[in-house]
Amino acid sequence: MPHVITQACCGDASCVYACPVNCIHPTPDEPDFGISEMLYIDPSTCVDCGACVSACPVGAIVPGHRLPEEAARFADVNAGHYPDPAPTETRFPVRTDWRLPMAPIVKPAALGGATPDELRIAIVGSGPSAMYAADELLKHRQVRVTVYERLPEPFGLVRFGVAPDHLSTKTVTDLFNEIARHPNIQILLNTEIGRDVSLDELRSAHHAVLWAGGAPTDRPLQIPGVDREGVQSATSVVGWYNGHPDFAYAAPDLSAERAVVIGNGNVALDVARIFTADTDRLAPTTIDPTALAALRASNLREVVVVARRGPEHAAFTLPELIGLADGPARVWVDPAELSGVDATNIDDPTVAAKVNLLREISQRSKPAEPFIRLSFGLTPVEILGDGHASGVRFVKTGGDEESVIDAGLVLTAIGYRGRPVPGLPFDDEKGTVANVAGRVVENGEAIPGLYVTGWIKRGPTGFIGTNKTDSGETVANLLADAEAGALPRPGTAPVPA
The missing domain is CATH 3.40.50.720 (NAD(P)-binding Rossmann-like Domain)
Incomplete structure (x- = not known):
């Protein structure tokens, strides 16, 4: 069975140059390398030699028959990146220059x-x-x-x-x-x-x-109320739970039952996952001890990750979504928020796979608390509250229908700068x-x-x-x-x- 690249893929392409049969793509000289969410092994050309395993610096490549249950989807993710080859064709020629260095460095x-x-x-x-x-x-x-x-x-x-x-x-x-x-x-x-x-x-x-x-630094969210108490950047929270000295005093207020994260990139998912994780599972990790103690005492029951655009434009990567869907995290999507989005009309296989997985998540029972809710198509217009944040007022993106999500903690996660x-x-x-x-x-x-x-x-x-x-x-x-x-x-x- 061919090898499979999994969620931990860091994209450094060491595996590309270790592979003797050119079965890992995109390569650094291919146009989609810089925007690809991960690298992919073509199961029809992989010779199962294992050269890529030792080259990978993060242990992201495993033999297909050894995939753990929570990573099983990645066999299909890798295969789905490649069209079915014609029976008499070789899709990619066998490489003879695979031992060249990563970049055109002067020897x-x-x-x-x-x-x-x-x-x-x-x-x-x-x-x-x-x-x-x-x-x-x-x-x-x-x-x-x-x-x-x-x-x-x-x-x-x-x-x-x-x-x-x-x-x-x-x-x-x-x-x-x-x-x-x-x-x-x-x-x-x-x-x-x-x-x-x-x-x-x-x-x-x-x-x-x-x-x-x-x-x-963070890209600022420029809406009224962003300076209220209980509003901070997701980046500061990441620094806090990782023990970054700049954020030692950035402990979020975890006394509320709901938090809203504005933005839905991988950082937003990371914060939501840590906030709702079983703290006994976090204890053996590299989490800062002070943050772990605060999370043990947290009152959060729900973290809502809100995106301005629809699910077909989600900023998080497919590997991160798979990690949420098949890992220990508890995640849910309201089926109504996926109405009108048809994966069969989406040309990009990665985007289509995200939408299909979101739909699968939406069909599950609402999970036990604390859990993550992924929400789409809402543009934040104001952070509400009298001194301290009490919620976020949204307008439906592209329309004028307003809604309010009550929350005592609001995090902004709209990018770095x-x-x-x-x-x-x-x-x-x-x-x-x-x-x-x-x-x-x-x-x-x-x-x-x-x-x-x-x-x-x-x-x-x-x-x-x-x-x-x-x-x-x-x-x-x-x-x-x-x-x-x-x-x-x-x-x-x-x-x-």
């Missing part, structure tokens, strides 16, 4: 020309994009990498953003720890740019500075540092020695592994500039206070 032997004998690179941030960039840079013997991280622990959103019960996803830290053990890298924790060392000092001490600071970096040109419309393929630009010209990668480069899109190809592009350009002699010569490295 160590090719570095020459004006490249210095020791190439000193500063990376700001230690999240996935930073660590993938470090991994590519450290393939070159003359590179020395110093990572500057303002937090007391490394690895960014993998440590402080991934839900504590997604333990498989968090295993990518094993890869990052391996990178961190390389003799040519040092990671300076509790070191903030602008407080302990300036950007100018970094630039004078290194041949290049690669900013990988992510998108650390990058914030300006002092000393770097910022594209306010995109929420990114202005760049072309990772080279920081100002007035159309590249600034020598300055680079970006990750969300601050491309915006808050993709998954953990998407950063691998993104960082590969930036590093390739940095190394090309080094070989061309286009990098500034550093002075003496600063010593953080």
Whole structure:
């Protein structure tokens, strides 16, 4: 039986290059790679060799005959991504170049020309994009990498953003720890740019500075009442239950019986799932002990996740929905909210699968409390209350019918946004540092020695592994500039206070 990619897929495509028969798609050079919700194994071409299993950094690939019950749907999800082949056709040719590296990185032997004998690179941030960039840079013997991280622990959103019960996803830290053990890298924790060392000092001490600071702020919800007590961002709650030091005092008010989450991306589902989870199941995870104690005392009986658009436009991914539907979470959809949506008229198989699964959920009995309710087609217009939030007034999207959902806790989850970096040109419309393929630009010209990668480069899109190809592009350009002699010569490295 062929292997199957499951919910934990991080999208870094290591499996693609381990596969000898080209059965895993989309690949990084295919147009839908950047927007795909996961990677998929074609069961008709998989030879069951298992090469992809050891290549996957998060343990997302398993033999089909070993799929646990809660992941059984993923066999169909993988197969459903591929059309039925014609009997005499081979859909994808067998690859002969599958051992090539992930991105068009310059090979160590090719570095020459004006490249210095020791190439000193500063990376700001230690999240996935930073660590993938470090991994590519450290393939070159003359590179020395110093990572500057303002937090007391490394690895960014993998440590402080991934839900504590997604333990498989968090295993990518094993890869990052391996990178961190390389003799040519040092990671300076509790070191903030602008407080302990300036950007100018970094630039004078290194041949290049690669900013990988992510998108650390939320997109604001601009409706009346958003500043009421009992209203906060879902991001702050994620930080709180993951023990992020910036959100140690962001404990949500769990005294109410209902919470409303505005927005329905994966972060919204994560928060709803943690709020309604059996705390005994959370106890062995990486959840912060203070948050666990608060959840044990919670009065929440229902968490309503509300989307402005219909179910066919749901922002959460199919793997996350499967995790809700077939895992320990209790989830429900009002059948009336799916009326008029016909999956047979939807061309995209992933979207059709979401709608079909939502319909299946809607046909189940209403679950025991506490549970999650997924709601669609409602636009928030005001957060109600006298000082403290008491509910949200909605209008039916595209109409004028109003409704109110009573709630004592309201969370906004409408996306992340990058914030300006002092000393770097910022594209306010995109929420990114202005760049072309990772080279920081100002007035159309590249600034020598300055680079970006990750969300601050491309915006808050993709998954953990998407950063691998993104960082590969930036590093390739940095190394090309080094070989061309286009990098500034550093002075003496600063010593953080």
